[in-house]
Amino acid sequence: MICEQTHHSHPKQPERVHRTGNRLFILRQPSDRDGRPVSELVARCPPLDVNSLYANLLQCTHFSDTSVVAEDENGKPAGFVPAYRLPSLPHTLFVWQVAVDPQARGLGVGLSMLESLLERLVPRGVRFLETTISPKNAASQALFLKLFSRYRVAFTTRLLFSGDDHFGGKHDDEELYHAGPFFESGPWKRQEKS
């Protein structure tokens, strides 16, 4: 019998250390143990949609290779970016959410998590990044525009899910941002200063 191991209970290796002032965050892939704390983290981050704990557990296991958590000094997730490759376009990374604990905002954790995902995945063939942002979410727009400008990539936007049609008037529009191409070297490589 072929028994495929799908249980990921080992802590993942640190990928990046983000230091700022007297704070220190360890960035790494999530594992199943992160499911519950990231679900609580997302609940502290309106206007993000909360998902079921089961969905967060799937993000932390099936999508661990393409997602990142930022652990604080107490070992608690203070940041989480669940993301996945589009099933029919695997060169495209779709960023589902960016959540940073209110206590850890404005310290570069959100940007650092996105950069760490690109550092991990561009060498593995990711060339485009997509996400959706509602027009009212200025912080999220500014965060992604800063990321795109650091990597000097072009981006386009279009309405993906309409507040009225898709969400029945219960949610804002969600605009799709499509950015790239990202390469390992060349003028598109991240600029240290911007």
Ligand SMILES: CC(C)(COP(=O)(O)OP(=O)(O)OC[C@H]1O[C@@H](n2cnc3c(N)ncnc32)[C@H](O)[C@@H]1OP(=O)(O)O)[C@@H](O)C(=O)NCCC(=O)NCCS
């Ligand atoms: C949006 C969010 C993820 C930003 O995380 P963060 O760690 O505080 O962001 P960073 O410190 O990495 O900021 C990087 C850049 O993003 C932009 N930015 C971040 N927060 C901002 C804000 N409140 N207003 C305007 N711009 C903002 C700035 O350009 C900033 O660069 P700067 O500090 O040099 O000006 C965080 O505020 C959050 O979790 N918000 C609630 C959930 C949400 O809306 N998520 C995004 C939708 S998926």
